[in-house]
Amino acid sequence: MPTANYGAQGEPGFELEVDPDLIVVRARRGRGVPWRVGSVRTPLSGVLDDAALVEAYPEVGVEVYRLPPGSPSVEERKVRLNAAPEVRFAGRVLVDPGTEEPVLYTENIFLKFVDTATPEDCRTVLREAGLQLRQEVVYAANAYFAAAPEGTGQEVFAIANALLERDDVEYSHPELIRRRSRKTIFAEQWHLKPTVIGGVAIDAHANIEAAHLITRGAGVVVAVIDDGVDIDHPEFSGKVVAPRDATLRTDDPRPKDFFGTGPDGGDNHGTACAGVACANGILGASGVAPEARLMPIRLASGLGSQAEAHAFQWAADNGADVISCSWGPVDGDWFRPGDPVHNQVVPMPASTRLAVEYATTKGRAGKGCVILFAAGNGNESVDNDGYASSPMVVAVAACNDTGKRSVYSDFGKAVWCAFPSNDIGHPPFGHPDPRTPGIWTVDRRGADGYNPGSTDAGDLAGNFTNNFGGTSSATPGAAGIAALILSVNPDLTRQQVKDLLKASCDKIDPQGAAYGDDGHSDRYGFGRLNGLTAVRAARGARL
Known part of the structure; x- marks a missing residue:
């Protein structure tokens, strides 16, 4: 089985296996192989007519299909596909053995070579390994993306591992792609202030309205890395400042809608996240930091x-103070305790880890x-999530x-804080229905977004x-509080802001939280964030 290693030499790697179907x-x-032109089938359409599309990456024209039992094999089909001029490559798919989730290479x-290596030595090693330099990485010393010859296939794992054995190489791993999961599930903004919704008084907010008497986030830039x-x-x-599409390498972060529009199809997630963080509040929804600037990175x-790494580099190089990320590895089904995905460990690759380190140290x-x-x-x-559990970031629960606790919210030692979000009733867990539909925030205009134009939505x-x-909404809410903190005290370091967030939490749910002697709960971290407490503490913080 192919083995990859996101760590340094001597650290454990992880194995992948081929899925025969x-x-x-x-x-x-x-954006994909043309199986049809208009309503007319192309000659290739019959090759995968009986297969089910399970994943698609239209930005690079890649699709993954599952073949039905007893049907022609991958080997039989790929011969015909690879012979077609419309197809660049067709082949087998590697999966995570524990979850059977596709992992593409x-x-x-x-x-990344050791810091003492010279650029000439680095390029010589790349050349001798048969690799072509694709990109010199600026967020880490002596770091590169290089390409193996087209058709190398799974041999790319052996090349990367052989390079990792060298004394002058610190990290070496293939670019591996997994499905990226969004963390989603005025008077209505109960998360910002006490209010009444549907005749019911709701008092479970993050004390944002009171914090706005001190600051509304002016002078701070919040980057939201998400879809359009x-x-x-x-x-x-x-x-809006320094907009970016990190996938297409353009300055247009607007939704691209590869899968159509509407509640289940469009690039809707990023707009809602940005709204929670820093919407102006001039028409119908205020963000937590309405006077902060927005850096949208698609x-x-x-x-x-x-x-992914480019997105963090762009944010750091273009003036972001706070970076909000409402995405990560695929979650297991929250309502299925036996789902094997619950036990999946997904590390952060070195390429992204170094970019995050660059942003948290050089930004x-x-x-x-x-x-x-x-x-x-x-x-x-x-x-188990190598992204949210990184000590360089703040992990936000709902x-x-x-x-x-919202019934779906992840838990663990890495949870730092919680912020109000929606919930779902679930009788098998004894979990009651919520009293509100969820978080009221900005949506794409018209019928393209989550709300097609209905007062019910x-x-x-x-x-x-x-x-x-979801924790998708909780995270930009917490990012907004970080922006409020920096607005009143811009000289604080990243770690000082993280510590202030910890000190600004209310200890909610004292019966169920199980706060330890250190004040930490696996469910809520150090508690639910309190915006007013945070900005007051930031004003008096010693540097």
Whole structure:
């Protein structure tokens, strides 16, 4: 089985295996192989007519299909596919043995040489290994993305591992792509202040309205790395800086809608996340830090991609103070305790880890960007998630409109804090129905977003949604509080902001939280964030 290693020499790697029923197809151009032209089938359409599409990466024209039992094999089908001019590559698919989740490789390798190596020596090693330099990484010394010859296939694992055995190589791993999971499930903004919704008094907020008497986040830039953001929405008017599409390498972060529009299809997630963090509050929804600037960074590439690392570098190099990430490895089903995905361990690749390290050490003129990650919506241990459990970031859990844990929210030692979000009733767990639909925030304008234009889902114009949630919503809320902190004390370091967040938490749910002697709960971290407490503490913080 192929083995990859995201760590240094001597650290344990992880094995992948071939799934006999999966086939990957990459188009030579466009978003996918043209099985039809309009309503007319192409000659290739019959090759995979009986197969089920299980994953797609339209930004690079890649699709993964599962073949039905007893049907022609991958080997039989790939011969015909590889002979077609429309197909760049067709072949077998590697999977995680524990979860059977597809893991795609690209024939690209990330390498970091030791800091004492010379650029000439590095390039010589690449050349002798038969690799072509693709990109010199600027966020780490002597780091490169290099490409093996097309057709190398799984031999790319052996090349990367052989390079890792060298004394002058610190990290070496293939670029591996997994499915990236979004962490989703005025008067209505109960997460910001006490309010009444549907005749029911809701008092489970993060004390943001009171914090706004001191600051509304002016002078701070919040980067939201997510899918597309509707930057033409009035709630983002006048606040967008350094927009970026990290996947397409353009300056247009607007939704691209590869899978259509509407509640289940479009690039809707990023707009809602940005709204929770820093919407202006001029039309119908305020963010936690409404006067902060917004740096929207669209990331549609898979987990572990080069684009992922580029997104963090872009944020740090272009003035982001806070970086909000409502995504990560795929979650298990929160309502299925036996789901094997609950036990899946997904490390952060060295290519991304070094980019995060760059942002947290070089960003903000050396004070470090504050990076927040969604803990996850799998009702499982966040400690298995190499992204949210990184000590360089803040992992955010979700609590509900009664001040208790949202049923889906991940738990564990890495949880740092909680922020209000939606919830779901689940009788098998004895978990009651929530009292609110979820979080009221910005939606893509018109019928393209979560709300197609219904007061049941938000407003009649379709500019706002009332049911955003998950740790996806909790994370930009916490990022907004980090922005409020930096607005009153911009000289704080990343670690000082993280410590202030810890000190600014309310100890909710004292009966169920199981706070330890250190004040930490696996469910809520150090508690639910309190915006007013945070900005007051930041004003008096000693540097």
